[in-house]
Amino acid sequence: MVINGVEIDDTFAEAFNMRGTRILITAQNLRWAYNAANAMTGFATSVIGCGVEAGIERALSEDETPDGRPGLSVLMFAMGSKVLMQQLETRMGQCILTCPTAAAFAGIESEDMISLGKHLRFFGDGYQVSKQIPDANGKLKRYWRIPVMDGEFLTEETTGMVRAIGGGNFLVLGASQAQVLTACEAAIDAMRKLPNVIMPFPGGVVRSGSKVGSKYPKMFASTNDAFCPTLKGVVKSELDPRVESVMEIVVNGLTFEDIAVSMKAGIEAACGLGKDNGILRVSAGNYGGKLGQHHFKLRPILSGEVSA
Amino acid sequence: MSHITLTAKAVSRSIDCRALLPLALQGKTVAEIAAIKLAANLSVADVFEVSVDEAVAALQLTFKNTTCAHQYIGFGMTSGQINVAGDAGDFLGAQLQNGVLICTGNAGARAGDRMRRGMLLIEGNAGDYCASDMMAGTLGVLGTTGAYLGYGMKRGTLLLQHTPAAQATWVDCGFHKLPFLNILYKSFKRLDSRFAQINSQRVQRWAGDMGGLGKAEILVIQP
Numbered sequence: 199m200v201i202n203g204v205e206i207d208d209t210f211a212e213a214f215n216m217r218g219t220r221i222l223i224t225a226q227n228l229r230w231a232y233n234a235a236n237a238m239t240g241f242a243t244s245v246i247g248c249g250v251e252a253g254i255e256r257a258l259s260e261d262e263t264p265d266g267r268p269g270l271s272v273l274m275f276a277m278g279s280k281v282l283m284q285q286l287e288t289r290m291g292q293c294i295l296t297c298p299t300a301a302a303f304a305g306i307e308s309e310d311m312i313s314l315g316k317h318l319r320f321f322g323d324g325y326q327v328s329k330q331i332p333d334a335n336g337k338l339k340r341y342w343r344i345p346v347m348d349g350e351f352l353t354e355e356t357t358g359m360v361r362a363i364g365g366g367n368f369l370v371l372g373a374s375q376a377q378v379l380t381a382c383e384a385a386i387d388a389m390r391k392l393p394n395v396i397m398p399f400p401g402g403v404v405r406s407g408s409k410v411g412s413k414y415p416k417m418f419a420s421t422n423d424a425f426c427p428t429l430k431g432v433v434k435s436e437l438d439p440r441v442e443s444v445m446e447i448v449v450n451g452l453t454f455e456d457i458a459v460s461m462k463a464g465i466e467a468a469c470g471l472g473k474d475n476g477i478l479r480v481s482a483g484n485y486g487g488k489l490g491q492h493h494f495k496l497r498p499i500l501s502g503e504v505s506a
Numbered sequence: 507m508s509h510i511t512l513t514a515k516a517v518s519r520s521i522d523c524r525a526l527l528p529l530a531l532q533g534k535t536v537a538e539i540a541a542i543k544l545a546a547n548l549s550v551a552d553v554f555e556v557s558v559d560e561a562v563a564a565l566q567l568t569f570k571n572t573t574c575a576h577q578y579i580g581f582g583m584t585s586g587q588i589n590v591a592g593d594a595g596d597f598l599g600a601q602l603q604n605g606v607l608i609c610t611g612n613a614g615a616r617a618g619d620r621m622r623r624g625m626l627l628i629e630g631n632a633g634d635y636c637a638s639d640m641m642a643g644t645l646g647v648l649g650t651t652g653a654y655l656g657y658g659m660k661r662g663t664l665l666l667q668h669t670p671a672a673q674a675t676w677v678d679c680g681f682h683k684l685p686f687l688n689i690l691y692k693s694f695k696r697l698d699s700r701f702a703q704i705n706s707q708r709v710q711r712w713a714g715d716m717g718g719l720g721k722a723e724i725l726v727i728q729p
Contacts, residue, residue: 265688301685327723329644329663329686330623332606332693343686352685 199497201466203473204480206496211367211461212484213492216245216275217282218362218452219312220255220305223294224269228257234300235270237293242274242285243399244448246408246419250285251275251364251450253396264303264333265352271305273396275364275450282359283312290318290353295344301352304339308358315342315353328355364450366457366494369407369425369481370468375443377476379403382445384471385464392463394456395449407446407483422483440478454492458504461494508532509562510539512554514571520595521553524578528567528586528605534558565605569594574614580607583624589698596633599626602643608699615652618645621662625693629700637664640722644690646701659715659722665690666726669710676714676724683707684725 199206223238225231235254242252252274263269274289276282294302295318302314319326322344329341340355370385372378386402389395397403412420423429424436425444437444447464451457471477482496498504510531514521522544531539536558540551550556565586569579577595580588584603593611600619612630618637624644631649639658646665655670687707694701704727712724 264692265685266692267685267688325721327661327663327721328642329690331644331686331689332696334692334696336696338604341686341689343684349682350684350686352689 199500201469201480201500202471202477204469204477206465206469206500207479207481208497209482210484210487210496211365211482211494212487212490213363213365213367213457213494214277214490215492216251216277216362216364216450217279217359218273218275218306218450219282219286219357219359221272221274221286221290221314221357222258222263222269222303222305223272224258224263224265224267224301224303225297226267226299228268228270230297230299231257231268231270234294234297235272237297238289239272239274239398240293242289243404245275245277245281245364249276249281250289251396251398252289253398253402253450255393255396256390264354265301267301273394273450273452275362275396275398277364279310279312279359286357287313287317290314291321294353295321295346295351298348303354304357306358306360308360310359311356312359314355314357315344316355318342318353319344319355321351360452362450362452363454363457363492365490366449366451366461366492367407367446367483368461368465368496369444369446369479369483370477371425371437371441371444371479371481373440373442373476373478377471378443378445380475381468381471381477382447385447385468388463388467389447389449389460392456392460394453395451395460397447397449399448402447404446404448405444407444410485410489425481436481438478446483454494455504457492458494458499461496462499462502465496465500507563507565509559509564509566509568511557511559511568511570512539512550513557514569514573514576514592515553515555517553517573517575520575520577521548522578523569523576524581526550526567526569527580527583528565528588529584531567532565572611574612577614579609580605580626583607593630598628599624599645602626606697608697608701610699612649617647618643621645627694627697627699627701637662637722640664648700656715656722656724658718660719661721662723664722664724665709666724667704669726670724673714675717676712677716679711679713679723681708681710681728684709684711687725 239252319342407422408419568589572592590609596614598613615633634652709725
């Protein structure tokens with residue numbers, strides 16, 4: 199399969215089951231909502247080292263937020279519910295509670311509800327106030343008002359936790375680092391327009407794709423040498439002589455379809471630059487199909503067939 | 507679900523309305539409601555015209571033409587909504603446990619007494635001892651309030667449009683813009699009430715009753 203002169207490998211991205219949640223962060227203006235959300239999603243690129251993968255999903259208008267202020271929706275993914283709960287509470291306490299004017303609300307409904315402000319309320323040292331207020335559908339929701347130095351920190355008691363998928367990905371292979379980065383930027387711009395997904399790495403792009411294991415016993419992941427351009431000739435490389443740079447876009451989403459649709463949008467945007475601009479191949483990262491439950495096959499996804 | 511309407515007939519005695527709650531009347535026919543005893547020699551039919559609209563999907567009860575003779579309206583209500591199109595007597599919404607009670611007229615003494623949860627909204631004036639011993643929930647008054655406001659109030663929010671007389675056991679916490687009020691006002695928008703028109707988040711906050719637990723608040727809306 200070839201799109202705009204870019205060859206699409208007949209391979210698949212291998213993804214895993216995760217647990218996910220969504221939080222709505224509001225503030226007096228978008229600048230402070232971003233300050234809170236950036237802090238909350240900071241150091242949340244890969245579960246390998248961070249425990250949780252998180253990112254800003256999109257900006258919300260005043261009409262879309264519970265308190266009528268500008269805000270952002272944030273998605274957070276972890277390998278298990280316990281870690282997700284732990285990370286959410288820690289990040290709420292360190293990043294949202296501390297951020298001037300910020301407030302946090304549930305962004306997703308589910309049967310599994312996890313603590314958002316339920317435990318954080320104790321920061322109020324007994325002066326915290328609970329309010330039960332019906333939402334637009336008349337359903338009662340509990341909020342906590344915690345006295346803080348800039349006024350009150352407002353947070354909803356719980357948010358929903360759902361089953362989700364992490365590790366959808368594709369690799370962009372090109373003739374130069376600059377060209378690959380430009381293609382990845384185009385891909386990220388396209389993918390950020392879609393709901394229910396985040397690309398948790400810096401700017402959405404990761405240069406350090408990994409393989410399982412290492413020559414060093416203590417490392418359980420190491421550089422994906424087959425896709426390292428400087429190792430052509432040294433290892434069994436996947437790269438032909440023209441490829442000088444490879445970058446990966448990792449995508450987590452609430453459903454298989456969400457990830458597949460975003461991968462399609464991202465790959466098509468990257469391929470938009472075409473062979474003439476140095477974009478040569480699109481591939482994907484997998485472990486031979488042995489590790490993840492979900493396989494995102496590039497060619498069927500790009501043909502519009504979205505299935506597991 | 508249905509919308510039950512009780513239109514008050516002219517009366518010369520006080521009426522104890524505590525048996526007339528949305529959940530208690532659900533599923534009952536007009537005749538069954540009319541036969542409910544309110545006192546030894548008094549049934550609903552003696553003091554109210556009853557109508558039932560099955561087409562409404564909400565748990566609603568509306569009182570019409572009520573006066574200060576109608577006492578204990580919404581006493582201990584656990585769900586649904588009560589609309590009082592008129593005045594109400596003493597103990598309006600007392601021991602309210604959940605749901606919404608809206609009174610378009612004036613309320614007597616002890617409105618919201620020992621209220622535990624839910625929302626009691628009085629568009630007119632409230633009498634003495636409003637929110638006495640209130641444990642939690644939200645009580646709003648657009649008109650004036652009488653003496654001993656929030657006497658023994660433990661938790662909960664008293665939202666007022668008029669500054670009440672200063673009281674020894676309540677302390678002034680100053681003026682604030684409180685973000686939770688936006689969410690509260692959004693919930694008012696669903697209601698057919700003058701409360702839906704409030705939009706100022708800036709309030710003067712009083713904490714009390716310091717004679718007791720001291721965790722309740724009076725919020726006076728600022729223009």
